[in-house]
Amino acid sequence: MKDVWTIFKRELSSFFSQPIAYAIIVIYLLLSMVFTFTLGNFIETGDASLTYSFFLYQPFVLMVLVPAVGMRLWSEELRSGTIELIGTYPISLWSVIQGKFKAAATVWLIAILLTFPIWITVNWLGEPDNLAIISGYIGTYLLACTFLAITLLVSAFTRDQVVCLIVASAICIGLVFASFEPFVRQYSKTLPGGIKDAITALGVWDHYLSLARGSFRLQDFVWFISFIVASLLGTSAILSAKRA
């Protein structure tokens, strides 16, 4: 546990000693607000739930911004050779993976919490179901962590941060659009039902929207957590295999 904490502290201070974390947090907040006030029709709809004005657009923002935070996690170690220091310290690879993941997840926790003015606004303008909003925030955070775990896995493959960003974003975009309603309607016309169901089951919308609507279903938590754990275990396997 102490090793995880040491790695966590280093990674987190590294995020905030460079402009990257600040830049991404600012862009994230701007994009979230732009979507909410334009496509989301936040003011006109008079809906205080945030589900269709705010949470609906989060996957589109996160699918490209989350990989930008995670892309350096292993790529940078591989490129600069510090992997050789990490690999010869008396700590387990799993602690390092956890520490890195948690540090990047903390950056996203801060970013997502900084959208609090929208929550204050809906409470000021109307009487929203605050439990549903909390559920939506949990969904958003789990989604960010899932994308982050995928990015961590991709960054273990390459020493090039740009390659990592492009591949990880492509995977996240694929996960988002595979089950996005208008797309599903398109490809369900041509593909047999079984394949359509398989694709939508792999996508994020079903699980994310149920949380965004305020329903706590165990299956959604299981889906998110198992995706994250599988990606982190995959990262460990890739890094071990690379050294052999």
Next chain:
Amino acid sequence: MIEVENLTKKFGSKTAVDDLSFSVKKGEVLGFLGPNGAGKSTTMRMVTGFIPPTSGSIRVCGVSVVQDPMGAKRHIGYLPESAPLYNDMTVIGFLNFGAEIRGLSGSAKKDSVEKAIETCFLQSVANQSIDTLSKGYRHRTCLAQSLLHDPDVLILDEPTDGLDPNQKHEVRQLIRRLGEDKAILFSTHILEEVEAACTRAVIVDRGKIVVDGTPAELIAKSGTGSLTDLFRQVTTLDTASSATSEDAA
């Protein structure tokens, strides 16, 4: 302190390290010589537990690196070849991180970091960001990180590479001084370093040890009194090895 027996490493069909055996006792400084690509770095990476061997055994302070890597790594300080560092940290921040990872805390951590800074002459750059350091300081910062936990075994991969003559001299003195109560394995292709810092040296060629002895024995063996001559006699030119591999193909 370091016991390596029948160590072999294969990358695909290529044998990088071929049935290598050697040992380094406490108070010994073993110089690891050889042409580029002879398998020096690969051997060191296996001894430090960074990559697993294909076969053979490695024991550090009696602990098997293969069976108990965590236990063995605690006894080892390692300076990798390119002296990799976290560029976004300050020198002191990086050393504090290194000390914490080695399980030091409180005053033990503070003392070890101070001592490492002093030993490697880093006082003037302690609060500087690592990406602004010159090559000599980068190397010494990485060397300092290997000394933090006062390890019994030091593995230094080309510790004087890229340093100016003054810095080279200082690092050799340091290796010699540290070698009095530690077991040190260091690689180099600068032959004069053998006489300056080593108590014993081996020459490795194509993954095999071809010469083993004290610096005096090595010089005697050369016949001409020059280590360079011996080195040229026992190792293969990389142009020659490529010619033979073409023949084989």
